């Protein structure tokens with residue numbers, strides 16, 4: 001009997017001892033994201049990124065591609081070769097993101113406008129036509145007047161693809177010498193807009209666009 005009592009006692013002692021000495025392992029002094037800390041002068045536990053840090057796949061040194069500007073000037077050329085596939089991709093994206101306001105022909109009378117939104121610009125206005133394509137990139141990226149920016153929804157290459165389609169619309173619809181029926185627009189490639197230095201670049205096909213789209217979680221950035 002005594003032996004049983006002793007062994008029960010020793011089990012309790014053991015449980016008590018173990019529970020008291022393992023607690024530190026469970027509660028490590030780690031910080032949770034955004035937690036406060038007295039250790040650093042700025043009061044934050046998380047350290048800021050070292051200046052110039054670039055996350056993998058996020059290097060944006062091609063200002064032509066990512067900002068539509070070169071040496072501070074709006075560009076007048078595309079950053080990659082615009083072929084039929086690119087214009088097609090642009091048409092698809094345009095009909096999703098732009099046509100609700102600008103209309104499928106780009107005349108500025110889409111359904112949202114018909115329901116009372118401020119009239120969207122017509123791409124056939126001389127003022128709009130004349131603007132360099134870098135301006136279009138800027139409008140899609142950052143918004144313009146009543147129009148919000150689309151950088152969150154449309155990735156960088158798709159923005160250029162949309163511009164190629166808008167240019168195709170402009171060059172082929174009323175106001176131009178030879179208007180084309182809208183369903184044939186993707187047979188048409190805007191002329192004289194591609195940077196000759198980039199002519200040889202293999203990028204710019206729609207499969208490339210798609211793989212870029214998957215690769216990125218870029219949409220948040222500009």
Ligand code: HEC
Pocket residue numbers: 094097098099100101102112117118119120121128131135136139140144145146147148150154162166
């Ligand atoms: C919610 C409606 C809406 C959507 C969607 C929209 N826009 Fe606009 N857009 C406008 C309005 C409104 C204006 C005129 C802005 C102003 O003058 O305040 C405008 C103006 C423009 C202009 C003319 C800028 C200038 O220089 O005058 C361009 C180019 C343009 N939009 C392109 C696009 C493209 C490309 C898309 C698709 C990615 C798009 N917009 C989607 C409403 C829209």
